[in-house]
Amino acid sequence: MSQLLNSLTTELRRGTLTLAVLSQLKTPQYGYSLVQRLENCGITIDQSTLYPLLRRLEKQELVTSTWDTTESRPRRYYVLSAFGITIYNQLRAEWEKTSQELSLLMKGENHHEPD
Amino acid sequence: MNLIDMYIHEVTRRLPERNREDIALELQSTIADMLPDDPTEAEVKQVLTQLGNPAVLASNYRDRPMHLIGPKYFDVYINLLKVVLPIAMIITFIVLIGKIIVTSSGDQTIGAFIAMIISQTVWQLISTAMQTAFWITLVFAIIERTDKVADQIPVTMNFKTWTPDDLKQITPIPIKKRITKWHVFGSLLWTAIWATVYFNASNLLGIYNNRGQGLTFESPIFNQNVLQSYWLLIVLIIALEIALAIYKALKKQWTNKVAIFNTVTQIVALGILIVIFTNPNLWNDTFIIQFNEALSINKNVETWAAQTSRITIAVVLIFTVIDIIDGFRKARL
Numbered sequence: 154m155s156q157l158l159n160s161l162t163t164e165l166r167r168g169t170l171t172l173a174v175l176s177q178l179k180t181p182q183y184g185y186s187l188v189q190r191l192e193n194c195g196i197t198i199d200q201s202t203l204y205p206l207l208r209r210l211e212k213q214e215l216v217t218s219t220w221d222t223t224e225s226r227p228r229r230y231y232v233l234s235a236f237g238i239t240i241y242n243q244l245r246a247e248w249e250k251t252s253q254e255l256s257l258l259m260k261g262e263n264h265h266e267p268d
Numbered sequence: 269m270n271l272i273d274m275y276i277h278e279v280t281r282r283l284p285e286r287n288r289e290d291i292a293l294e295l296q297s298t299i300a301d302m303l304p305d306d307p308t309e310a311e312v313k314q315v316l317t318q319l320g321n322p323a324v325l326a327s328n329y330r331d332r333p334m335h336l337i338g339p340k341y342f343d344v345y346i347n348l349l350k351v352v353l354p355i356a357m358i359i360t361f362i363v364l365i366g367k368i369i370v371t372s373s374g375d376q377t378i379g380a381f382i383a384m385i386i387s388q389t390v391w392q393l394i395s396t397a398m399q400t401a402f403w404i405t406l407v408f409a410i411i412e413r414t415d416k417v418a419d420q421i422p423v424t425m426n427f428k429t430w431t432p433d434d435l436k437q438i439t440p441i442p443i444k445k446r447i448t449k450w451h452v453f454g455s456l457l458w459t460a461i462w463a464t465v466y467f468n469a470s471n472l473l474g475i476y477n478n479r480g481q482g483l484t485f486e487s488p489i490f491n492q493n494v495l496q497s498y499w500l501l502i503v504l505i506i507a508l509e510i511a512l513a514i515y516k517a518l519k520k521q522w523t524n525k526v527a528i529f530n531t532v533t534q535i536v537a538l539g540i541l542i543v544i545f546t547n548p549n550l551w552n553d554t555f556i557i558q559f560n561e562a563l564s565i566n567k568n569v570e571t572w573a574a575q576t577s578r579i580t581i582a583v584v585l586i587f588t589v590i591d592i593i594d595g596f597r598k599a600r601l
Contacts, residue, residue: 202328
């Protein structure tokens with residue numbers, strides 16, 4: 154039973170990963186700092202998905218990346234592009250709309266339960 | 269080489285050359301970020317566990333499917349297999365039977381002959397099925413990987429996404445009008461069998477006798493040289509029957525045209541049968557004498573042959589008429 158719940162939860166969260174990542178890239182982040190920021194907010198993500206996702210976002214021109222070699226070890230920093238900011242804002246609006254609709258739906262479900 | 273380098277190598281060797289160095293560098297720096305200074309092997313293993321199977325990580329980087337044929341093409345793939353496989357099998361079967369008829373030496377009994385057909389066709393048929401399935405699968409795997417359109421909406425048989433207009437292309441066939449692929453296969457098999465028997469009649473059709481050493485062939489029913497002299501007409505019927513079977517397979521149901529084609533084939537076949545059976549030299553005299561002795565009938569050889577021919581023609585005539593009428597009846601349903 155808990156395995157079914159696990160897979161349903163994973164499925165539910167999969168689509169929100171891009172949004173979560175985009176939301177943290179207003180300031181430049183490297184891979185592991187991004188993982189930590191997300192984990193601080195309670196979002197655990199599959200790291201084998203995250204690093205390839207960053208590359209894909211770059212290919213889709215939502216983020217840009219640069220190597221920073223000034224610190225002790227070289228790190229690749231990712232940050233939202235102008236296009237990325239536009240898309241992020243639209244996606245965010247979409248998410249808020251969906252989440253409002255869903256909570257309305259689920260409130261309605263509670264409302265009918267006494268029948 | 270340490271575990272980390274091995275891990276990075278395992279990932280990057282699966283990636284295109286041009287991305288390897290860059291991704292290796294980034295992975296190196298990410299893994300270092302995740303580890304404390306001077307990590308123990310257990311800590312390294314824990315971090316690598318978090319990154320997961322290198323094959324999965326690499327496939328995420330490649331952004332390529334980890335399946336051979338995905339949901340977009342699966343339905344078309346299966347449907348195409350279902351259409352092409354039986355056709356390929358039937359064609360192979362016909363060609364093989366034809367080859368056996370042409371090359372058979374003609375000194376086997378019926379059992380040995382059937383055994384030979386089975387032993388020579390089964391492996392060829394399996395091999396054809398595997399070849400067909402392999403090439404179709406390969407083509408679809410390539411399409412799957414070269415398709416640049418990112419959507420995963422399944423396509424229909426014409427390789428476009430489904431619209432309600434596609435429903436107009438489907439004409440439902442009533443069960444009674446339907447021509448199944450088994451019917452087509454059955455007719456082709458029948459053609460193959462009678463043609464084989466016809467050209468080998470001197471070894472297959474006749475009196476068998478058991479004289480303590482299993483069945484031995486004694487005397488053939490027909491004079492093979494008479495049968496052989498009609499080869500051109502026989503080839504004509506074979507061609508007509510094969511053409512009819514293919515036409516039926518394409519139409520998938522009884523229509524007036526199918527019924528007319530069927531009528532022509534049946535009448536030509538009947539005509540040729542009459543021509544052959546009215547030849548007075550068709551029956552083998554030795555056979556008639558032996559046969560009459562066996563059943564202790566005392567009849568003139570010529571009378572017996574003429575009577576049996578007439579009965580044969582009459583029986584075939586009845587079945588031909590039934591078959592022709594049945595065809596038109598199904599077409600009108």
